[in-house]
Amino acid sequence: MISGGRMRNKSVISEARDIRLAVELVELGARLQLLEQETNLSRERLLKLYKEVRGVSPPKGMLPFSTDWFMTWQPNIHASLFMAYYRFLGKHTKLTGLEQIIKAYRMYLEQVKRGNMEIVLSLTRAWTMVRFFDANMLQMATCHECGGEFIAHAYDPTKGYVCGLCHMPARAGKTRRATGAAVAA
Numbered sequence: 001m002i003s004g005g006r007m008r009n010k011s012v013i014s015e016a017r018d019i020r021l022a023v024e025l026v027e028l029g030a031r032l033q034l035l036e037q038e039t040n041l042s043r044e045r046l047l048k049l050y051k052e053v054r055g056v057s058p059p060k061g062m063l064p065f066s067t068d069w070f071m072t073w074q075p076n077i078h079a080s081l082f083m084a085y086y087r088f089l090g091k092h093t094k095l096t097g098l099e100q101i102i103k104a105y106r107m108y109l110e111q112v113k114r115g116n117m118e119i120v121l122s123l124t125r126a127w128t129m130v131r132f133f134d135a136n137m138l139q140m141a142t143c144h145e146c147g148g149e150f151i152a153h154a155y156d157p158t159k160g161y162v163c164g165l166c167h168m169p170a171r172a173g174k175t176r177r178a179t180g181a182a183v184a185a
Contacts, residue, residue, distance in 0.1 A: 014040065021098075022049050028105060031124040032058040038098050064128050067137050070151050073164040078120040079129055080150040080163075082108040083140065086130065101127055 018039040025035055026049065035046045050058045070079045086104035089095050095103055105126050112119050129151070132138045141152035143163035150163045 019049065022046060023053055024102065025123065026050050026053040028102065028123045030127070031063060033063050034124050034127055064125055067132055067153060069125070070129060070132075070138065071153065073169050074120055075125075076151055076164050078108070078112070079125070080140075080148070081111065082121055082126050083129070083133075083151060084149065086126075087140075098127075101130055 018041050022035050022039050022041060025038065032043075032046060032050060035041070035050070036043060039046070041049070047058065069075055082104055085107040086100060089100050089104055089107075093100075093103075101123075105121075105123050108121060108126070109119065129138065136154050139152055139154045139156075139158075140149045141156070141158035141161040142149050143166055144160050145162055145166040148163055148165070150161075152158060152161065
C-alpha cells in the first residue's frame with residue numbers, strides 16, 4: 001500500500017515537471033511536435049496548454065526536415081551562434097539534452113536582442129539541428145579566414161572553407177524589412 005502511494009507521487013511529480021517543461025517550451029516558441037517528443041503529456045493536454053499559454057492554437061504542418069535551411073547565409077550565422085553556445089555548455093557544464101538546448105537557446109536570444117537583430121532561429125529549428133548533428137547529417141567547419149566555426153553539411157570537404165561573414169553574398173541584408181527600415185529612416 002505504501003509503495004502504491006509512492007508510485008502515484010512519482011507520477012504526479014513527473015506530470016508536474018512535464019507541465020512546467022511544456023509551458024517553458026511553448027513560451028520559447030516550440031512547436032507541438034517538439035512538445036510531444038520531449039514530454040509524456042497527451043496531445044490533448046498539450047493542445048490545451050499551448051492555447052492557454054499562447055492564446056491561439058498551435059501552428060499546423062510538418063517540422064523542418066532538411067539540413068539545407070541551415071546552409072543559407074543568415075540562418076547559417078544564427079544557427080552557428082546557437083551551436084557555439086550549445087557546444088560550450090556541453091563542454092563546461094553538466095547540462096545535457098533538452099536542458100542544454102534550452103539554455104543555449106536562451107543565450108542565443110539574449111545575444112540577438114543585445115545586438116538588436118532579428119531572431120532567425122526558432123527553438124524548434126535549434127532542437128531539430130541538434131538532432132541533425134546527432135544523426136551525423138551536419139558538422140562544424142572552421143573558416144579559413146576568421147577561424148570561426150560554422151555549420152556545414154556532414155562529409156562536405158571543409159579545407160579552405162570560408163564563412164558567410166567573411167564572404168557575404170551580394171544581396172546580404174537587402175531584405176524587404178531592411179529596405180522598409182531604410183525608407184522609414
